[in-house]
Amino acid sequence: MVREVKSILVVRLSSIGDIVLTTPVLRRLKERFPGARIDYCAKGTFHCLLERSPYVDALYSPDEPPSGPYDMVVDLQNNLRSRSLVGEIEAGEVFRYRKRNWKKALLVQAGINLYDGALPVPERYMESLNGTGVKGDESGCELWPGGDDDAFAVTVLSPGASKLAVCFGARHHTKRYPPERFAVVISRLLDVFPLQVVLLGGADDEDHAAEIMKRLPAVHASRVRNLAGACSLMETAAVLKSVDAVLTNDTGLMHIASAFGRYLFVLFGSSVAEFGFLPYNVSYTLFEVAGLRCRPCSHIGRDSCPKGHFRCMRDIDPEYVARRIGEYFQKRKAQEKPS
Secondary structure, X not given: OOOOOOEEEEEOOOOXXXXXXXXXXXXXXXXXXXXXXXXXXXXXXXXXXXXXXXXXXXEEOOOOOOOOOEEEEEEOOOOHHHHHHHHOOOEEEEEEOOOOHHHHHHHHHHOOOOOOOOOOHHHHHHHOOOXXXXXOOOOOOOOOOOHHHHHHHHHHOOOOOOEEXXXXXXXXXXHOOXXXXXXHHHHHHHHHOXXXXXXXXXHHHHHHHHHXXXXXXXXXXXXXXXXXXXXXXXXXXXXXXXXXXXXXXXXXXXXXXXXXXXXXXXXXXXXXXXXXXXXXXOOEEEEOOOOOOXXXXXXXXXXXXXXXXXXHHHOOOHHHHHHHHHHHHHHHHXXXXXX
């Protein structure tokens, strides 16, 4: 049982989505221990996600780790590196995220599903703090772009038009909807709706963005803004904050969009809900191939389809995806009409 707590360290070294999913824990820690100092250790690449957080007092990295002492350390990574790092810190009590790797392995390797529903990762993180008085709330994730980031979004988005962001990238191939199918979705939507479409991704996604743009008819390509590799992570966040809806793979940008309450259209290939990474506490439509026996083939994604057919993504009909997104914008348009 935690008694007096004046200093807390939260450890989650990577990556984008995982760190965004820790923000409910930070919020609840601050509410439970309002006078405590809360520090956070993550790879320096991801510090921008938390630099403006009202819940974090100082940021550290594995290269420049904190030394403590801390009354309480919360290890939400729980791997060899985070355990080694925490082992070097003077800490009163250490709380660790239970990763349930054996359940993941059974589901992936043997198709045996022992998950009791699809408990979201933020709530699994919260379970790590049982006995501390820290409990979940009804709010979702949070993120804090700066004024310069918001100003950037204003410069790249057209005023007035309905806006759809497309987050087409992902680290692993089996989490990426094929570029030619994204192009079909975008074309069908632009045939009917006066949307502004924005492609969002990092420098590693530029080739896929170029492939999508190449496959669009010229009349449609002129209405698509390709920002892949052209803006910082927090500028990307500000754009996601400013759009009406997001079409996305299972990627960190999906969780950033959820932090702003955007409506999400989510494409799950090798991903499954049981792993806990659905958008948290926001409305969404999920596209997946239910009942496919080879799915999931991995708990993190693969660089190629082990079966060679990639049905988990290729069987998601782009015409159907476009129709569902179109229904959303049609409903929004009807709601905006004066009564």
